[in-house]
Amino acid sequence: MHLHIARASVPPNRAGAKPGLREKNKAEKRAAILKAARELFAAKGFEKTTIQEIARRAGVGTGTIFLYAKDKPALLFWVFQDEVGRAEKKALAALPKRAPLLDKLFLLFRRLFYHYAQHPSLSEVYLRELIIPRGESGQQNVAFTLEFLEEIAKLVDDAKSRGEVHEDVSSLLAASNFFAIYYFALLGWLSPLGDDRESQLKRLRRSLHLQIDGLGGKKAD
Amino acid sequence: MHLHIARASVPPNRAGAKPGLREKNKAEKRAAILKAARELFAAKGFEKTTIQEIARRAGVGTGTIFLYAKDKPALLFWVFQDEVGRAEKKALAALPKRAPLLDKLFLLFRRLFYHYAQHPSLSEVYLRELIIPRGESGQQNVAFTLEFLEEIAKLVDDAKSRGEVHEDVSSLLAASNFFAIYYFALLGWLSPLGDDRESQLKRLRRSLHLQIDGLGGKKAD
DNA sequence: GATAATTTATGAACCTATTCATTTATGAAT
DNA sequence: ATTCATAAATGAATAGGTTCATAAATTATC
Numbered sequence: 001m002h003l004h005i006a007r008a009s010v011p012p013n014r015a016g017a018k019p020g021l022r023e024k025n026k027a028e029k030r031a032a033i034l035k036a037a038r039e040l041f042a043a044k045g046f047e048k049t050t051i052q053e054i055a056r057r058a059g060v061g062t063g064t065i066f067l068y069a070k071d072k073p074a075l076l077f078w079v080f081q082d083e084v085g086r087a088e089k090k091a092l093a094a095l096p097k098r099a100p101l102l103d104k105l106f107l108l109f110r111r112l113f114y115h116y117a118q119h120p121s122l123s124e125v126y127l128r129e130l131i132i133p134r135g136e137s138g139q140q141n142v143a144f145t146l147e148f149l150e151e152i153a154k155l156v157d158d159a160k161s162r163g164e165v166h167e168d169v170s171s172l173l174a175a176s177n178f179f180a181i182y183y184f185a186l187l188g189w190l191s192p193l194g195d196d197r198e199s200q201l202k203r204l205r206r207s208l209h210l211q212i213d214g215l216g217g218k219k220a221d
Numbered sequence: 222m223h224l225h226i227a228r229a230s231v232p233p234n235r236a237g238a239k240p241g242l243r244e245k246n247k248a249e250k251r252a253a254i255l256k257a258a259r260e261l262f263a264a265k266g267f268e269k270t271t272i273q274e275i276a277r278r279a280g281v282g283t284g285t286i287f288l289y290a291k292d293k294p295a296l297l298f299w300v301f302q303d304e305v306g307r308a309e310k311k312a313l314a315a316l317p318k319r320a321p322l323l324d325k326l327f328l329l330f331r332r333l334f335y336h337y338a339q340h341p342s343l344s345e346v347y348l349r350e351l352i353i354p355r356g357e358s359g360q361q362n363v364a365f366t367l368e369f370l371e372e373i374a375k376l377v378d379d380a381k382s383r384g385e386v387h388e389d390v391s392s393l394l395a396a397s398n399f400f401a402i403y404y405f406a407l408l409g410w411l412s413p414l415g416d417d418r419e420s421q422l423k424r425l426r427r428s429l430h431l432q433i434d435g436l437g438g439k440k441a442d
Numbered sequence: 443g444a445t446a447a448t449t450t451a452t453g454a455a456c457c458t459a460t461t462c463a464t465t466t467a468t469g470a471a472t
Numbered sequence: 473a474t475t476c477a478t479a480a481a482t483g484a485a486t487a488g489g490t491t492c493a494t495a496a497a498t499t500a501t502c
Contacts, residue, residue: 020468021467021468022467029480051459052459060482063481064481066460066461071459072458072459101436124353132345132408133414142414156436159436164436165437166436166437168437169437174431174436179405180406181401184400184405185401191359193363206394207397207398210390211432213435215387215432215434216386216435241499242497242498243449246451247450250451271487272488272490273488273489276453282451283454285452286490287489293488293489
């Protein structure tokens with residue numbers, strides 16, 4: 001891999017945190033802010049929720065929020081990331097062991113689609129942050145995406161061992177193509193302008209199929 | 222296509238614009254705002270440029286800006302769109318007529334990569350707006366992307382007629398996979414965290430290749 | 443040409459994310 | 473225990489995007 005993978009948990013939480021009072025307080029604040037933000041974002045949406053409101057509910061000062069999250073989108077990202085990480089793991093675990101690659105990918109992505117669909121507008125903010133990471137926290141966002149890519153790459157590896165995929169293909173490259181397709185489809189899925197869900201899922205499946213089989217020209221031998 | 226395609230030019234510019242004084246004035250204001258915004262964004266970047274500054278330079282009131290662009294990101298998008306549209310057309314026109322699909326796509330995308338690289342941070346704002354369109358203008362953004370997709374689809378059609386691509390493949394679906402790959406790679410390209418340009422371009426090419434040829438399993442018959 | 447109706451423009455006021463000088467809490471040293 | 477150093481927290485002040493009541497300009501109507 002061409003990038004250092006840092007620990008995924010977003011906010012200031014460096015490795016060797018000694019268990020002093022200071023650390024305990026920070027952990028409490030972190031938890032309180034996280035909780036308040038989660039509740040308010042879920043209840044009122046991103047725009048309607050103000051930082052001051054979050055601070056009040058969390059029982060901290062306004063400025064304190066910015067000690068834990070670089071800005072408001074980053075705050076939402078932080079709230080979402082745990083949850084998304086869990087959803088990803090859960091979806092991966094629920095995958096049938098010996099199914100074709102196409103089915104596995106489709107099941108995985110479909111499940112995540114429905115997860116995001118629970119809060120479409122919040123998801124949009126999250127997904128914006130995810131792919132276009134800014135500032136220091138960007139590295140961690142990238143690392144988070146990379147972890148997911150690695151999981152997809154494992155699926156490709158599985159498929160390789162079953163002869164579904166040629167040995168010469170880079171699993172990680174294939175994974176990033178699948179991810180790109182998934183991400184693009186996901187944006188359509190969340191957009192209020194898109195087709196109905198049924199059609200979108202069908203299109204996603206066909207897109208994945210197309211990546212697996214290629215465009216089927218003469219040269220493909 | 223599953224979506225109405227509206228005219229691409231972003232701001233309020235409805236079809237049957239009669240050539241009265243009112244329309245002329247609007248056109249002038251539009252042009253002035255566009256010019257001022259373009260100059261300032263290019264000179265100072267997105268964040269450092271204030272709406273008030275743009276308004277002053279354009280010789281209009283602050284509020285007037287918001288008659289032409291829903292918000293600040295939309296304003297940047299508007300500025301960029303023309304330029305990007307031109308770059309796309311130019312890049313498409315410069316494509317060698319009888320080259321393999323892979324080469325054409327790579328040349329096309331590489332050219333656009335370098336175009337975006339001229340203003341990396343502005344491009345990020347633009348690309349955010351492009352894929353996650355909000356509000357009314359969203360339809361036009363989607364239409365703009367669709368136009369580009371159609372152009373890619375034409376390249377696929379060409380490849381079909383040369384036997385490079387199987388007839389049964391949906392050109393538009395293939396195009397959207399290519400676009401997804403392109404878009405994902407582009408984000409990496411613009412990110413300050415990514416690899417060097419050389420490597421990124423190589424990866425892009427390999428990704429496109431992978432989409433064209435597929436993963437090469439046994440089933441691919 | 444005068445009046446009414448409608449569209450467009452304006453900028454002061456508003457709202458809220460973000461900053462930062464100051465204060466407070468903790469840990470270390472004596 | 474007291475003092476000092478450092479880290480963390482605070483919230484009033486700032487800044488800039490956005491709104492909106494009002495005014496100006498244009499067009500339609502008579």
